[in-house]
Amino acid sequence: MASRRMETKPVITCLKTLLIVYSFVFWITGAILLAVGLWGKFILGPYISLIAENSTNAPYVLIGTGTTIIVFGLFGCFATCRGSPWMLKLYAMFLSLVFLAELVAGISGFVFRHEIKGTFMRTYNEAIQNYNAQDERSIAVDNIQRSLRCCGVLNYTSWFSSVYFPVNGIPPSCCANISDCNSSDLRNATIAATKVHQQVTHTHLPTTHTDCVFHVLIMLLLCSGLL
Secondary structure, three states, rough: OOHHHHHHHHHHHHHHHHHHHHHHHHHHHHHHHHHHHHHHHHHHHHHHHOOOOOOOOHHHHHHHHHHHHHHHHHHHHHHHHOHHHHHHHHHHHHHHHHHHHHHHHHHHHHHHHHHHHHHHHHHHHHHHHOOOOOOOOOHHHHHHHHHHHHHHHHHHHHHHOOOOOHHHHHOOOHHHHHHHHOHHHHHHHHHHHEEEEOOOOOHHOOOHHHHHHHHHHHHHHHHOOOO
């Protein structure tokens, strides 16, 4: 009997160690979701506002989910160290729910990844065509052009067919050097070509960064129920 206990104790110790390691990895996952939520809130806002017709709470969902996972990850480590059966059962139930949610989100994200890219380019083009420098989507276009140092969808000529161009020309957010770019220059198609950014919106960023942005967008949109 004593020999069996001696054989069982190392196994239990090993299982506890594995569970603590898994809880730590789970905690890291929560920290990543929290970081993605904060990034979506403060960095990806312009992209989301172009795709979503209404305001989305997706970043807040990710922030809340990440915080919850961090708390339960710490709870899992504590429950494992204490060896409390009810704590471990509660932790196991939470892990099962999270696994199912992540599985559904992962499959949906893989299925819709190309659709999201196409949706963004289509809605971005629509936002340019209906640009008025005042509404939310127009402000989002300005933010994107300033942050990515680009102009238009394909290039600055994308603005020629917009409702804004005949009266106002190309928006100031396209200017490569705002101090050397006035409204009369932007209304002259020939002069404007030398004053605005030449990069293309969807090819300006490195591929890895672009993919990262759109994958995060997919996650945010899934959380907000837009897909």
